[in-house]
Amino acid sequence: MMRKIISMDNKDNTLKRIFQLGKPFWGWFLLVLVLNTLFSTLQALAIALMNPVLKLLFTPEEVVASEPTLPSENFLNRAYEAFNSNVFEYIQSPEGVLATLMNLGVLLMIIFIAKNMFKYCSALAGVKLQQGLVKSIRDKTFEKLTALSMRFYKKNNEGELISIMTNDAVSLNQNTIMVITIIMRDSIQILFFLLICLSISVKLLLISLIAISLAMVIISISRKSIKKYSGRMQQSMADYTSTMQETIAGIRIIKAFNGEEFINKKFQKDSKKYVTSALKTRVITGFVPAISEVISIFALCVVMYIGGSDVISGKMMPADLLTFLFAIFAIMSPGNIVINNIARFQTGLVSAERLFRILDNDSTMPSGDKSVDKFEKDIKLKDLKFQYEDDHTVLNNISIDILKNKQTAFVGPSGSGKSTVLDMIIRYYDPNAGAIELDGTDIRSFDTKKYRDLFGIVSQETILFNDTITNNIRYGKDTISDEEVIEATKKANAYDFIMAMPNGFDTVIGNRGTNISGGERQRLAIARALVKNPEILIFDEATSALDTKSEQVVQNAIESSLSNKTAIIVAHRLSTIKNCDNIIVFDHGQVIEQGTHQELLEKDGLYKRLCDIQSV
Known part of the structure; x- marks a missing residue:
């Protein structure tokens, strides 16, 4: 405190x-x-x-x-x-x-x-x-x-x-x-x-x-x-x-x-x-x-x-x-x-x-000095261990390979460590032990800002600002042109509802985007992630707070954005990640299973039990 x-x-x-x-x-x-x-x-x-x-x-x-x-x-x-x-x-x-x-x-x-x-x-x-x-x-x-x-x-x-x-x-x-x-x-x-x-x-x-x-x-x-x-x-x-x-x-x-x-x-x-x-x-x-x-x-x-x-x-x-x-x-x-x-x-x-x-607080994330602007091969998580300051172990011996141009899903019960692993990949936190490597280089050696530029992120809680739609989409990247903004909204299935607004792209959406619906906010968040053409897309339970109709619209936007992209998807609704190339199952801070949807069903483990509960 x-x-x-x-x-x-x-x-x-x-x-x-x-x-x-x-x-x-x-x-x-x-x-x-x-x-x-x-x-x-x-x-x-x-x-x-x-x-x-x-x-x-x-x-x-x-x-x-x-x-x-x-x-x-x-x-x-x-x-x-x-x-x-x-x-x-x-x-x-x-x-x-x-x-x-x-x-x-x-x-x-x-x-x-x-x-x-x-x-x-x-x-x-x-x-x-x-x-x-x-x-x-x-x-x-x-x-x-x-x-x-x-x-x-x-x-x-x-x-x-x-x-x-x-x-x-x-x-x-x-x-x-x-x-x-x-x-x-x-x-x-x-x-x-x-x-x-x-x-x-x-x-x-x-x-x-x-x-x-x-x-x-x-x-x-x-x-x-x-x-x-x-x-x-x-x-x-x-x-x-x-x-x-x-x-x-x-x-x-x-x-x-x-x-x-x-x-x-x-x-x-x-x-x-x-x-x-x-x-x-x-x-x-x-x-x-x-x-x-x-x-x-x-x-x-x-x-x-x-x-x-x-x-x-x-x-x-x-x-x-x-x-x-x-x-x-x-x-x-x-x-x-x-x-x-x-x-x-x-x-x-x-x-x-x-x-x-x-x-005077020294709780800053130290930045390396290596420049990075490409993702060539894979991200490797090697024996990660992590705990917060209350000594409660959140992750224990996590080892994962995330391959380029593949879709990797993280699933598991609430509190199993999925979002914490994401936070460490994005480098909000560093592990207490182990390492994360991008193309064979420890991510701690990279310039933090350049490293994070590799990612486009869509989270469950969509944070939008009391500004125009255009400025929200190009947030932090003033050099992005209007044409690039429009193209990103089309990929995110957001262009039509934006043009239906009285002021179009100049519409001010209110604090946290309160003037538009939840599904519309998520599609703007997807457009914001896509507009900078990131090497890796991250979707952290991006549809979990939406109704069925909005979820389907947003899910279509996600699927259309994944073409020839590396993606990491965290999801509770397993129907949204059935087609992923690799599904990693977490429980109590550990990876207990991984494979394709069909392979995991055949293992008859936690993933199958979760699918049965959701009738997937």
Whole structure:
């Protein structure tokens, strides 16, 4: 199950790997960082200009004097006073204080316009970064999913995989890369505001830093709990996504068995788990900034008291104290944003680890490097043994020869190993022991894609896509011409029903081909197998789900497609394989008989008993 895959061990490199995912977008990341830095600088500058405003309003004589009233304590204090002096020099008007105040207002207006322009441009660049990163993450994950072996899909729930592709990809981006840009932006603001405070009073700043330290302790304590509940929240989201996917896919069965109430309760249970985990996560992520704000306000009150005492005693100018308080108030908003985003970052790490469990999964089918485009002689299965990971042996000592231009049938009870052998011939799985050879070469040495191009496959469960008939038939082979598509449909006895449709070959057949009948879907599947002119045709119980009339039409299509072809046919209905050149009988993962239809009847074994049951 996917829960095993998303265990949260070995997290040391998670953050490093997140940055590696964002590497193609470093240009956008740096642009966002530069714009945010400019925004933060102007934000701090707007606060710094409060000091001249206050002095103009309450102590205009300082503006005229342009000299510091109190001795400077440190370099930053002297720099800040020099800044104020330069501002006064730039905006001072000979017409008096009101005119100077008007000039200062214009300067503030310009700064605020520029600040918001940078903020807007940063938001646009952030969207480009965000959407590009989400697309990149999804593309990489999707590419990995298509490369993973059938063993992976046998172990994992497809609804959970969909949830990881959709929900976790977005969460990783929003709660890591974007969070980092936000934290950096607001941290720059905080740094500038702290410098303003430091330039005014070291003593008052130290009192404020005590509050910041306490807030960081609270964040550190809460981080583990946030990550735990975020993990449960993401898993719960995967559970209800899985239920939703299964419901949509199986809605006919749900309605046929009056299962609406049952599936509704299951979905409600899954979504309740998500809500519970989300609430617990929110309780913690909401509690942290709330407590931090209370601590900050307490520190602010202490600063007001001590700073007010200094003003009364003449140790500090009123404008400086008010500017300090403005700066401390300005820190609170970005401070809370930073604290909130540090909490969100834990959710992003959980999503990253879930995605990395897919990207790091090594359950891929290794490909050889030999090219192959012809089938000359035979396929030999030599002493195959196979078992799934539950140690249950599925195949034991299977040895079969499949000859070119001959029709070979696999028959036997359900679960006897027929379809598993097919899966191994197509190389969905590799044997635990033994080998499969194509014309004397182990198929594991062939390039997997080129090897699979030798086959045309028609399965019991026909998978068609919500696209036109033409695109479904030429699926994966864009170079196939319309004429070749038409010829394949004629061989598959599908041309007439296609032409009877209002849009002909341009008809969109719906998800999984729901707009056409089962027999029509199978004939399209046969056309899809034939259109690439494969060396070997495989029919895996292609007529077992059809009614008698549809079965006969499809069987005629199969027979017409087999002329001068090598074919492997798996069938439960033995009447459809009587004319095969070799019939191989499976039971309990072993080959117990093989021969022609007549030879097997004469052996009076399992095949004859199956024929008697079906009155063949």
